[in-house]
Amino acid sequence: MQQNLKIDYVELPAADFDAIQAFYESAFDWQFTDYGPEYRAFSDGKIAGGFRQSELKSTTANGSALVIIFADNLENTRDQVIRSGGTIIQDIFSFPGGRRFQFADPNGNELAVWSDT
DSSP, X not given: XXXXXXXXXXXXXXXOHHHHHHHHHHHXXXXXXXXXXXXXXXXXXXXXXXXXXXXXXXXXGGTOOOEEEEOSOHHHHHHHHHHXXXXXXXXXXEETTEEXXXXXXXXXXXXXXXXOO
């Protein structure tokens, strides 16, 4: 059920859908639906989104919004991101309310993972 005036979908660029899918399935257990050569959708169980065919990258350095994922265990999640082929951009740091790290996926898109512990 759609909720009025709530974020409903997130879309990111990707040049290699197979690499992106393999990374997010391994690192975060996301589910994917292939819509052909131009688009691949995902669901993380809470929010849906997709990857559009593009050579561009979504990074905070170029003004993109930062997608932030929650994790119960930040260290284990960081290690899984690395094992799955992600690159740590900023290792775990504290901020008011929790801790987080930022990473790049195989396309170079920048995302973050945070925890309240």
